[in-house]
Amino acid sequence: MNSENKKRPLAGVRALELAEIWAGPYCGALLGDMGAEIVKVESIQRISRGAINPRPGSPGYPDGDPGERPWNRSANFNVLNRNKQGITLDLTSARGVEIFKELAAVSDVVFCNSAFGVMEKFGLGYEELRQVKQDLIVLFMPGYGNTGPYKGIRSMGMSIDAISGHSSLRGYPDLGLHRLSPVHHPDAVGGVTAAFAVCAAIHNRARTGKGQFIDMSQAEAFVPHLGEIFLEYGLTGQPRERRGNRHPAMAPHGAYPCRGEDAWVAISVRSEREWRELCQIIGSTQMSDDPRFKTLESRLENVDALDDAISKWTSERDHRRVADLLQAHGIPAGPVLDCDGDTYDDPHLQQRDYFQTVTHPDAGTHLLSGPMWKSASAPQPRHEPAPSLGQHNNQVLEEVLGFTSDEMQSLEQTKVIGTVPLEGSDLGGVRRVQRGN
Amino acid sequence: MPLLALEGIRVLEVTDGIAGPYCAKMLADLGAEVMKIERLDAVSMTQRQWAGERVETSLTVEDTALFLHLNTNKKSVAVDLESADGQSLFRKLATQSSIVVESLAPGRMESLGLSYNSLKDLNPSLVMTSVTPYGQTGPYKDYQYTELTVFATGGGMHREGIPERHPLKYGGEIAQYFAGTAAASATMGASVGALMTGQGDWLDVSIMECMAGHPHQIGRRAPFAYNGELDPRREPRTSAAGGREPYAVGTFQCKDGHVSFLPLGPRMWPNIARMIGKTELMDDPRFNSPELRTDNRIELEAIFQEWLDRHTRAEVFEATNNAGIPGGPVLTPTDVMNDEHFQERGFFRELEHPEHGALSYPGVPFGFSEVDDVPGHAAPALGEHTVEALSQILGMDEAKIGSLREAGIVS
Numbered sequence: 001m002n003s004e005n006k007k008r009p010l011a012g013v014r015a016l017e018l019a020e021i022w023a024g025p026y027c028g029a030l031l032g033d034m035g036a037e038i039v040k041v042e043s044i045q046r047i048s049r050g051a052i053n054p055r056p057g058s059p060g061y062p063d064g065d066p067g068e069r070p071w072n073r074s075a076n077f078n079v080l081n082r083n084k085q086g087i088t089l090d091l092t093s094a095r096g097v098e099i100f101k102e103l104a105a106v107s108d109v110v111f112c113n114s115a116f117g118v119m120e121k122f123g124l125g126y127e128e129l130r131q132v133k134q135d136l137i138v139l140f141m142p143g144y145g146n147t148g149p150y151k152g153i154r155s156m157g158m159s160i161d162a163i164s165g166h167s168s169l170r171g172y173p174d175l176g177l178h179r180l181s182p183v184h185h186p187d188a189v190g191g192v193t194a195a196f197a198v199c200a201a202i203h204n205r206a207r208t209g210k211g212q213f214i215d216m217s218q219a220e221a222f223v224p225h226l227g228e229i230f231l232e233y234g235l236t237g238q239p240r241e242r243r244g245n246r247h248p249a250m251a252p253h254g255a256y257p258c259r260g261e262d263a264w265v266a267i268s269v270r271s272e273r274e275w276r277e278l279c280q281i282i283g284s285t286q287m288s289d290d291p292r293f294k295t296l297e298s299r300l301e302n303v304d305a306l307d308d309a310i311s312k313w314t315s316e317r318d319h320r321r322v323a324d325l326l327q328a329h330g331i332p333a334g335p336v337l338d339c340d341g342d343t344y345d346d347p348h349l350q351q352r353d354y355f356q357t358v359t360h361p362d363a364g365t366h367l368l369s370g371p372m373w374k375s376a377s378a379p380q381p382r383h384e385p386a387p388s389l390g391q392h393n394n395q396v397l398e399e400v401l402g403f404t405s406d407e408m409q410s411l412e413q414t415k416v417i418g419t420v421p422l423e424g425s426d427l428g429g430v431r432r433v434q435r436g437n
Numbered sequence: 438m439p440l441l442a443l444e445g446i447r448v449l450e451v452t453d454g455i456a457g458p459y460c461a462k463m464l465a466d467l468g469a470e471v472m473k474i475e476r477l478d479a480v481s482m483t484q485r486q487w488a489g490e491r492v493e494t495s496l497t498v499e500d501t502a503l504f505l506h507l508n509t510n511k512k513s514v515a516v517d518l519e520s521a522d523g524q525s526l527f528r529k530l531a532t533q534s535s536i537v538v539e540s541l542a543p544g545r546m547e548s549l550g551l552s553y554n555s556l557k558d559l560n561p562s563l564v565m566t567s568v569t570p571y572g573q574t575g576p577y578k579d580y581q582y583t584e585l586t587v588f589a590t591g592g593g594m595h596r597e598g599i600p601e602r603h604p605l606k607y608g609g610e611i612a613q614y615f616a617g618t619a620a621a622s623a624t625m626g627a628s629v630g631a632l633m634t635g636q637g638d639w640l641d642v643s644i645m646e647c648m649a650g651h652p653h654q655i656g657r658r659a660p661f662a663y664n665g666e667l668d669p670r671r672e673p674r675t676s677a678a679g680g681r682e683p684y685a686v687g688t689f690q691c692k693d694g695h696v697s698f699l700p701l702g703p704r705m706w707p708n709i710a711r712m713i714g715k716t717e718l719m720d721d722p723r724f725n726s727p728e729l730r731t732d733n734r735i736e737l738e739a740i741f742q743e744w745l746d747r748h749t750r751a752e753v754f755e756a757t758n759n760a761g762i763p764g765g766p767v768l769t770p771t772d773v774m775n776d777e778h779f780q781e782r783g784f785f786r787e788l789e790h791p792e793h794g795a796l797s798y799p800g801v802p803f804g805f806s807e808v809d810d811v812p813g814h815a816a817p818a819l820g821e822h823t824v825e826a827l828s829q830i831l832g833m834d835e836a837k838i839g840s841l842r843e844a845g846i847v848s
Binding site (some may be wrong): 009012022024034060062064075079080126137152153154159162163166168169170175178179180182183185187189192195196200201203206208211214219221223227228229231232233234235236240242243249250262264268270274276278316332340344347348349351352354367370371372373374376377 | 438439442443445446459463467490492493496499500501502503504505507508548554570571572573574575577578580581582583585586587588589590591594595596597598602603604605606607608609610611614618619620621622623625626627628629630631632633636638639640641642643645646647649650652653654655656657658659660661662663664666667668669670671673686687688689690695696697698699700701758761762763764765766767768769770771772773774776777778779781782784785793796797798799800801802803804805806807808817
């Protein structure tokens, strides 16, 4: 641990991560941001780092080149697994499970986002882990939790989105739900909520000495994000209608086309003052005098005509300029930034040093996304490159558990550990799932 | 010995909107004592929920629902923070608190004499979390926001929807809740540090940056950083990476509603063929490779749809579970409340509010095995706990509290 990291709030906390795809790895990234030592446990038998033999030119690799070790060069994997150490262990072998338990005995936290029952099948359920270390904090976060009729059901962000109620509220109101684009946002909510729960349990343990099993359902982490919609139904008996970009108490309220290809600006007008100011900015007495647009009620009634009028003005202008101009008059507006170049070019993010230069030994040097928050006292959350497969086998097994080089050699020979995926270990479609989110 | 996870942790909350209150709600739902410091003149739930221009055109029912949801398990203390006496009360409370969660405009706490630096001198282990749309610094720091505009700026919006139309926001107030959750994680992490070292922190949480740092956003931006790859809006059936196996992906109509699927690439194909009872498709020359299935997607999807038309959401859900395909019924919020799984886990809980009666509330997203669940009470009335805070925490007598009340400092 470098000296900067000692000043981070979770310094000295060791967590074992058994996690794939989005939700679990993101939990680990956040705990790592805060200074915890995250040991990501993978295996050479099951690779969730993209295809092991992708064709040249496959998407998601530096300069389109998967290289000799594509599993260490996947864009998605590398940004989601910042701030971690990586080891491999074959948990289908008795020796692998034994070593995992030895590590758990010197760790504070174990977290896993696999389907319900996976850890129990390895012999690594909470009861077994607790035998190894009484005050261990263990969080298992299958999509629907560790109890109840859906506990064994496989989930992905998109199916959780459907079951939580969110999918039914999305999309263009005039198009059927079969035209919905896939949204996997519950993955993100699950990861961040799990990081919160782990920190709360660490805090509790520091005061009581007690460990904890945390049963987390990713669906239940997300449902409260729609909380008012459930209560609104309780208050009125009326289900919420889909709204698209529109709002029943604000007009204009939408994304309006701007100059350039697929460029848009989002505008919300919250009050009559803001409406009058907007008319002045646009310089259209025609619009301010138009009886169809006089009041909120009439604007809502004529919202298509209103949107047309606004679009006519915005479409000749730059999306950032429009937003800045409206904001100068206190009107909520923002450019609809794409997550590619637009975001990198954003002056606000630039000035806040949001992006960080990261050098990965197998993938090269890139300007990558920063953490989600800033801290006044602790060093800024860091962005250390993701581990290559099995990169820290020696460091962790020799330095932490005191294995000899003979033992290490034997583990390699028996394929309990390694740094190169075995043939057939490729999880195939997983990488495509990652890219598409 | 505390019986609740965060018992004995006192939190002062000075917020409006959603992200700040939701951050504090997560702490309250694990047993922290959250004191919501409110304006004396914020009487309606709309005024208690939102500040400024937003109040003028607000929606009474929706704001009431928001306020009720966001403020379960909290206490309400009404103090005029514009007054010197009110500010002094806040400082005294802060010396006896672990956490402050605030969402005022950047610089506003400082102008009230309540900056982190001044509070830190009184209480070095204090964790202060500031949750604002754009953070405490930078050219956008004073920008106004709604869910729509901050979601757009955070990069979440541009690829939602279909190519020939405008980009879409999600349903609900998603960016604000997401940032509130991130703020709660940051707050809890910093609180661990404060407990260990006695050193608190000031956290600057920006809703825009939470969305920009959202795992899917960084996952989309990474291929751009690595290889200049763009990720625009696509047709819904253009699955995942866009290329192969784009059938049976996305949201489909079935007999009594809609269902969503996300099969994981070619290895799921046999499961899908078996699920729809058409194993002969596996040998069908139109469909027996990923490339052919992609090329002949329309035909394949028609076969798939024909099966869907004959089955209900529940039947399809059962079939996907048997086939090991991640999928689920598209439930409305009302469906969710009545769903057997959520019911068996006791997720929704009924809380009684004196004005609004008994309502079903979404519960806490996790269960801790070694501590008790927080019993749960509905949102407090304005100033319901003012006297309790002043007498029990600050040791004031009735006469002192009475004079503060008369002077319009508290209510």
